[in-house]
Amino acid sequence: MSEHQITAGFMPLLDSALLVVAKEKGFAETEGVALSLVRETSWANIRDRLAVGHFQVAHMLAPMPIACNLGLTPLASRTVAPLALGLGGNTVTVSNRLWEKMETHGARPDLDPATAGRALKAVVEQRARSGAPPLRFAVVHPHSGHNYELRYWLAACGIAPDRDVEIVILPPPLMADALATATIDGYCAGEPWGSAAIAAGQGHIATVKAAIWKGSPEKVLGAQAHWAETHPEALTALLRAVYRAAVWCASTANRDELAAILAGPAYVDRPAAWMLPALSGQLGVGGGRTVFVEDFFVPLAKAATFPWKSHALWLYTQMVRWGQIAHDKKSESIARETYRPDLYRAALQPLGVALPGANAKVEGALQRATPVGSAGASLTLGPDGFFDGTLFDPDRVDDYIAGQRPRG
Amino acid sequence: MSQKLRCRQQAGTSMSPLATSLGLATLAGITIPLGALLAQVERIHPRWLEAELRHSMIAFGGGVLLAAASLVLVPEAISVLTWPWIVLAFGGGGFAFFLLDRAIERRGGEAALLMAMLLDFIPEAMAVGAALASGMQIGMLLVLLIALQNLPESFNAYREIIARGQHSRQTVLTLFSLLVLLGPLSAYVGHAFLASAPALLAGVMLFAAGGIIYLTFEDIAPQAVLRRHWPRRLAPSPDFSSVSSAAWPFLREFRRWKRDAAMPHCAVSGTAQNAAMESPSLAILVIDENRIRASIIEAGLRESGHHDVTLVHDFAGVARAIAAVNPDVIVIDLENPNRDVLENMFQLSRAVKRPVAMFVDRSDRASIEAAVEAGVSAYVVDGLKRERVKPILDMAISRFNAFSRLARELEEARSQLEDRKLVERAKGILMKSKGLSEEDAYALLRKTAMNQNRKIAEIAQSLITAAGLLGEDK
Numbered sequence: 001m002s003e004h005q006i007t008a009g010f011m012p013l014l015d016s017a018l019l020v021v022a023k024e025k026g027f028a029e030t031e032g033v034a035l036s037l038v039r040e041t042s043w044a045n046i047r048d049r050l051a052v053g054h055f056q057v058a059h060m061l062a063p064m065p066i067a068c069n070l071g072l073t074p075l076a077s078r079t080v081a082p083l084a085l086g087l088g089g090n091t092v093t094v095s096n097r098l099w100e101k102m103e104t105h106g107a108r109p110d111l112d113p114a115t116a117g118r119a120l121k122a123v124v125e126q127r128a129r130s131g132a133p134p135l136r137f138a139v140v141h142p143h144s145g146h147n148y149e150l151r152y153w154l155a156a157c158g159i160a161p162d163r164d165v166e167i168v169i170l171p172p173p174l175m176a177d178a179l180a181t182a183t184i185d186g187y188c189a190g191e192p193w194g195s196a197a198i199a200a201g202q203g204h205i206a207t208v209k210a211a212i213w214k215g216s217p218e219k220v221l222g223a224q225a226h227w228a229e230t231h232p233e234a235l236t237a238l239l240r241a242v243y244r245a246a247v248w249c250a251s252t253a254n255r256d257e258l259a260a261i262l263a264g265p266a267y268v269d270r271p272a273a274w275m276l277p278a279l280s281g282q283l284g285v286g287g288g289r290t291v292f293v294e295d296f297f298v299p300l301a302k303a304a305t306f307p308w309k310s311h312a313l314w315l316y317t318q319m320v321r322w323g324q325i326a327h328d329k330k331s332e333s334i335a336r337e338t339y340r341p342d343l344y345r346a347a348l349q350p351l352g353v354a355l356p357g358a359n360a361k362v363e364g365a366l367q368r369a370t371p372v373g374s375a376g377a378s379l380t381l382g383p384d385g386f387f388d389g390t391l392f393d394p395d396r397v398d399d400y401i402a403g404q405r406p407r408g
Numbered sequence: 409m410s411q412k413l414r415c416r417q418q419a420g421t422s423m424s425p426l427a428t429s430l431g432l433a434t435l436a437g438i439t440i441p442l443g444a445l446l447a448q449v450e451r452i453h454p455r456w457l458e459a460e461l462r463h464s465m466i467a468f469g470g471g472v473l474l475a476a477a478s479l480v481l482v483p484e485a486i487s488v489l490t491w492p493w494i495v496l497a498f499g500g501g502g503f504a505f506f507l508l509d510r511a512i513e514r515r516g517g518e519a520a521l522l523m524a525m526l527l528d529f530i531p532e533a534m535a536v537g538a539a540l541a542s543g544m545q546i547g548m549l550l551v552l553l554i555a556l557q558n559l560p561e562s563f564n565a566y567r568e569i570i571a572r573g574q575h576s577r578q579t580v581l582t583l584f585s586l587l588v589l590l591g592p593l594s595a596y597v598g599h600a601f602l603a604s605a606p607a608l609l610a611g612v613m614l615f616a617a618g619g620i621i622y623l624t625f626e627d628i629a630p631q632a633v634l635r636r637h638w639p640r641r642l643a644p645s646p647d648f649s650s651v652s653s654a655a656w657p658f659l660r661e662f663r664r665w666k667r668d669a670a671m672p673h674c675a676v677s678g679t680a681q682n683a684a685m686e687s688p689s690l691a692i693l694v695i696d697e698n699r700i701r702a703s704i705i706e707a708g709l710r711e712s713g714h715h716d717v718t719l720v721h722d723f724a725g726v727a728r729a730i731a732a733v734n735p736d737v738i739v740i741d742l743e744n745p746n747r748d749v750l751e752n753m754f755q756l757s758r759a760v761k762r763p764v765a766m767f768v769d770r771s772d773r774a775s776i777e778a779a780v781e782a783g784v785s786a787y788v789v790d791g792l793k794r795e796r797v798k799p800i801l802d803m804a805i806s807r808f809n810a811f812s813r814l815a816r817e818l819e820e821a822r823s824q825l826e827d828r829k830l831v832e833r834a835k836g837i838l839m840k841s842k843g844l845s846e847e848d849a850y851a852l853l854r855k856t857a858m859n860q861n862r863k864i865a866e867i868a869q870s871l872i873t874a875a876g877l878l879g880e881d882k
Contacts, residue, residue: 044747
């Protein structure tokens with residue numbers, strides 16, 4: 001008999017891997033957790049069912065718990081993020097037609113955000129001159145890494161996300177079809193939904209999350225705050241199970257098995273071949289070309305499961321930047337306190353896990369992989385740079401917000 | 409039935425006319441508590457039968473009542489009175505009960521259903537009293553028809569009252585039993601005062617007939633509209649459907665006008681009623697790719713007085729619908745992957761001009777839980793009064809629950825059928841390959857299933873698969 005009954009909601013995405021493996025490979029059971037996984041159809045369902053207690057924890061978009069605690073969602077419940085479910089994993093995929101136009105303006109199939117962005121800007125300007133309607137991009141949720149990194153990339157390339165293009169919300173499984181029918185011209189989504197369009201021959205990957213901001217946060221394990229406070233032992237057991245699952249996922253020897261598990265009907269329910277690009281970093285980018293992306297999706301290394309407060313704060317600055325909330329100290333503090341490295345440390349320190357010496361770091365400071373001070377085993381971090389070379393200092397949030405290009 | 413026959417024999421022989429009348433009139437009402445009792449024990453049956461049975465019973469009851477009015481009361485009275493009096497008495501009956509019904513509805517509250525039940529039985533008891541006064545034959549026929557009709561009606565009324573949860577089963581049953589007394593009381597009045605005055609008697613009959621016909625359409629026809637969304641076998645008895653198909657469009661308009669005038673049927677409290685009366689009716693948008701479920705919700709909303717309901721089955725049309733309808737309330741199922749898209753529409757406030765909040769009240773945890781449990785979510789325009797939206801959400805929740813129960817039970821029935829087919833095939837294979845009798849083949853399957861602690865259908869499936877591999881199942 002397991003001591004802890006935990007029900008977790010997840011969306012059919014590659015980065016549900018850590019939760020799925022925690023259950024499928026028995027790591028949860030070993031820790032005394034009877035883990036039930038429930039696949040959901042929308043992030044709104046995940047949020048609602050976490051709020052009413054159907055789920056104790058869930059696979060969540062990294063900004064979602066912050067948005068919940070800031071009251072930005074129609075139904076808000078106090079949520080904490082004690083663990084991240086990996087880094088990276090998204091692609092920006094554009095239609096074949098748009099890619100052809102971008103190529104005439106210098107875009108190359110190397111996923112470089114700067115050249116692709118310059119080419120896109122040229123296309124956007126050309127369309128504006130000829131009176132064509134603005135290009136339409138889709139992301140999965142307003143409070144998502146997808147939305148913020150797409151906007152960050154566009155804005156850094158001189159394209160105003162709210163004026164020069166249109167950004168809409170679409171469920172990831174519908175994106176490849178929307179691209180094929182020219183309902184949208186491009187989208188930013190988690191795998192395998194970028195590779196889905198490549199497999200169908202309907203698009204090209206212009207750039208990836210791992211190139212826009214290396215080692216950036218994507219999904220977290222969101223836990224209902226009240227449950228986490230009243231069930232510390234269950235939470236600890238679950239965090240350990242998920243960490244052990246991350247170790248398993250990170251081993252290249254397990255790659256094919258992991259792809260097969262995720263492809264199963266209860267999980268992503270798509271061909272195993274669609275899972276492999278993200279797991280291997282060998283990304284088909286369209287037109288039959290494959291590009292190797294280092295750190296495309298990082299399940300374990302570089303403290304990939306650590307809930308950095310600097311990640312929470314950067315996501316918060318983007319909520320401010322795009323007009324989702326007005327900046328004040330109280331909101332900033334709510335965002336910072338949503339991520340709970342203290343819970344992570346408490347659960348994993350006894351396992352001898354490499355723990356960072358601090359709870360926040362200057363994002364973009366590491367140009368290359370660097371051994372850093374840590375407790376326990378040795379830890380290497382980075383590179384973690386933004387493609388445009390800016391830095392985010394979590395101690396200077398006001399300055400960062402003031403220095404951001406204004407909205408629109 | 410045998411009890412009834414005995415009654416008739418007794419009526420012919422030894423008993424006095426008054427005693428017979430009183431006995432028969434009691435019989436007419438006795439089915440009221442009987443229907444309630446049936447409603448209590450009916451849970452023994454599979455639940456999907458229940459929904460089907462209910463709708464059939466409603467339609468059946470309506471048919472019987474209309475038959476009673478048109479075949480018994482009206483012809484009997486027409487032969488006695490002149491046309492102006494006929495029109496006056498019949499129309500007067502309809503109008504009088506319309507006014508009474510409206511008064512009850514205005515008061516609203518939990519008492520309304522009980523009052524409505526009482527209201528229905530008043531013209532019936534009057535008719536029984538009058539008919540028994542005019543002659544035993546007609547009286548007996550009417551008693552039979554009314555008794556038949558009261559069964560499904562009280563069945564439904566009981567279910568509805570219990571569902572609202574304000575009264576205990578015991579209380580409702582007692583109240584229903586008290587209604588029975590109304591029958592013999594009317595019979596006594598008829599016997600004492602009407603038997604010697606044929607014109608007055610005919611007038612009362614027509615008055616009662618007018619009342620019955622009004623109430624039939626008021627109470628029963630609106631529920632039977634569901635038949636449009638259900639399999640044909642649920643269609644009501646022929647006499648009812650032919651009458652209702654002609655009268656329906658008119659009555660529906662009439663009913664709509666009346667509802668709008670009287671305001672909310674579903675009002676639970678006085679404040680709710682006031683809130684609803686102050687402002688125009690709510691525009692409701694229902695987004696559901698499941699057309700049957702959407703229709704069930706729509707029917708429920710219309711029944712509770714909401715006429716500004718728009719259904720959208722394809723999410724692609726949602727933005728347009730929102731712009732056109734400018735809804736106060738949006739209902740969407742949780743299976744819909746486009747909930748995130750919908751919520752973003754609110755956030756952008758481009759498609760939706762007014763701010764939107766989720767559910768009735770963010771703090772109303774019980775409602776939210778019930779909704780999520782049922783698989784439905786609702787968004788309301790901020791600032792809408794809780795009392796106005798709560799009944800809508802409650803209705804959506806109950807309809808969603810009813811639908812999923814139905815779907816689950818149909819699925820169970822389907823898989824049982826599948827299982828049986830598998831077992832049949834497996835038996836056939838065993839009979840052929842092992843030369844067993846059908847009984848022995850089944851016994852072998854059952855024994856194997858018991859030994860392995862598995863379902864017979866699973867064993868059958870394995871056997872069929874194995875036989876297929878070995879080429880024996882050709």
